[in-house]
Amino acid sequence: MSEIRHIVFDIGKVLLHYDPEIPYRRLIPDEAERRWFLENICTNDWNVEQDRGRSWQDAEALLIDEHPTLEPHIRAFRQNWHEMVPHAYEDSLSVFEGLIDSGHDVTMLTNFAADTFAEARERYPFLKRPRGVTVSGEVGFIKPDRAIYDTHATVFGLTPQATIFIDDSEKNVAGAQAAGWQAVHFTDAKKLRSDLRSFGIEA
Incomplete structure (x- = not known):
């Protein structure tokens, strides 16, 4: 297993609650x-x-x-x-911000309309903390399309095999793996901490 140097978070249902x-x-x-x-x-x-x-x-x-x-x-x-989008998940947000605070390279990759993401970013300032974000509505394709993972890796200079992706959708996790990334399925913060630990990352 390659050493993980890049951590990529999904947003909806991982960091932010979403319920239409x-x-x-x-x-x-x-x-x-x-x-x-x-x-x-x-x-x-x-x-x-x-x-x-x-x-x-x-x-x-x-x-x-x-x-x-x-x-x-x-x-x-x-x-x-x-x-x-009434609130963030405080437990997974703690993991997310802890990784940033400890110096890990954290970015975000999200299926989100461009205008609603801009709104969310103003309401939830923690979304401005990572090194950057790829928003599907801005690039014109969505997870699990291979193109969005490749675009994110190119724009942010990620080595795919040294990248771990965190998403609540199993098909998006599979899409990341097909693009050569490591990836884990998010269900809750406790499991996320355990999954990261298995890759040598303390969170």
């Missing part, structure tokens, strides 16, 4: 109706295209054209996005 249901519990109180809306209208597949770089204006127009009576709830997704 939060505002919709208020906007669509009926659980069955709310679930139907998020599973059939403002779906994860629809939202991920904003992570790939599609504008919210185009995304909303697409759905409103198909479902004009749902326009208020469709527009509510972006309007209330700030409620979907």
Whole structure:
């Protein structure tokens, strides 16, 4: 196993809580109706295209054209996005900041729309602490596409086999491994500390 010299964090569900249901519990109180809306209208597949770089204006127009009576709830997704990221995970944030404080090379690689990431970065200053970040909405492709890992490695001068990636999505972990990186699946901070220790990193 190569010595790890670079540590790359995902953000959503690793450092920041994300739950699109939060505002919709208020906007669509009926659980069955709310679930139907998020599973059939403002779906994860629809939202991920904003992570790939599609504008919210185009995304909303697409759905409103198909479902004009749902326009208020469709527009509510972006309007209330700030409620979907209500807090950081203090335990994993402690790991993240501890690694930076101890001198490790830490960067971030995230599937995130460009504008919502800019908003998150202002609300959560710890997102400004690493050496840098690759945001999918800014580069035009998303994890687990091979191109985003290669882009991140090139931009930040990472040696793939000396890089460890931390993500809550198993397919994104597999994508990093396919790009030649070491990678671990994040479930909680305790497991993360153990996983890092197995690579010789105390956190």
